[in-house]
Amino acid sequence: MDIADIMQKISIWALPVLLAIVLHEVAHGWVADKLGDNTARFMGRLTLNPIKHIDPIGTIAIPLVLVVLGSPFLFGYAKPVPVDFRKLGNPKRDMIWVALAGPATNLVLAVVSALVLMVVVNMPASMMWAAEPLALMCQASIIFNMVLCIFNLLPLPPLDGGRIAVGVLPGPMAWQLSRLEPYGMIIVIALLMLGFFQAVIGPMVSASAGFLINMALPY
Template structure:
């Protein structure tokens, strides 16, 4: 991929990726605060200021590397918002709602992007110079938000799906699953490297994304 194509791809994907990963984390902190834990608020993480959320590796290097390699879509993550589950009103139950907040936010953003795409393509054709980049950004937003929604629902700690599973499972099983968390990131990297996640969730992500886009644009 030449440098112009890389710059063009970054210009289309940068804002949707930043909004998707930042609002995902803010949602965790906001719901935790409503349920009794103000750790994220105290640490200044319930904010849209990207500086507070940027992780050099997950927010910059991974998306940039994917763009350079010509990946069909970009992916990234922000610094996790700190949550002290012991401070929640009902730790086991409320853990589920805090974890769900991120993926649900991404789903809502994907739906909002679909609606925005429908509005963009109704603009007068004289505004073609703004219609195309906005339409591409809306489509990028749909894809990245569905990636984050579905990927994070995998029932493996420390992903949100893992925390949801820990909250739903009975005590002994929840404890056994929670013990995986220190090794969770390494397991995720290994499964990504082996292509397991791509083959399992890839069709779900692209299928749901293209279905939403297809509601607005003919495919």
């Protein structure tokens, strides 16, 4: 992949990736705030200003490396929005809603992107100069949001799915699962290197994103 191709891919993926990551984190903080924990609001993280959420590694370096390597899927993350579960009205139950807010937001963004794509592909030929890049950005948004949605629903702390599982499982099982949190990212990296995520998540992302894209395209 030459420099021109890399720059073109960056121009297509940059905005969808940034929106997906930022809104994912803001959703966590917003739901926590509604359920009694104002930590994110107090720390100025309930904002769409990307500067407040950018993580140099997760938001910039990892997606950029994947673009350069020509990966079919991009992945990234922002600085986690701080949540103090002790401040929630019902910590065990409310933890589920706070954790679910991120993946749910990504699913909504994917569906909205598909609806926008449906409009874009029906723009008149005279608008093709704008329709083509917009269509590519919508497809990138669908793919990336489904990656974030499905990946974060894996039942492994500190991923959102792990926190949901801790909230749903009975006390002893929830406690055992929560003990994995300090080692969660090490396990994630190990599974990634072993190709587990590519084998399991890849087909799920391809199927869900493909369904939304095909639903929007007229052919």
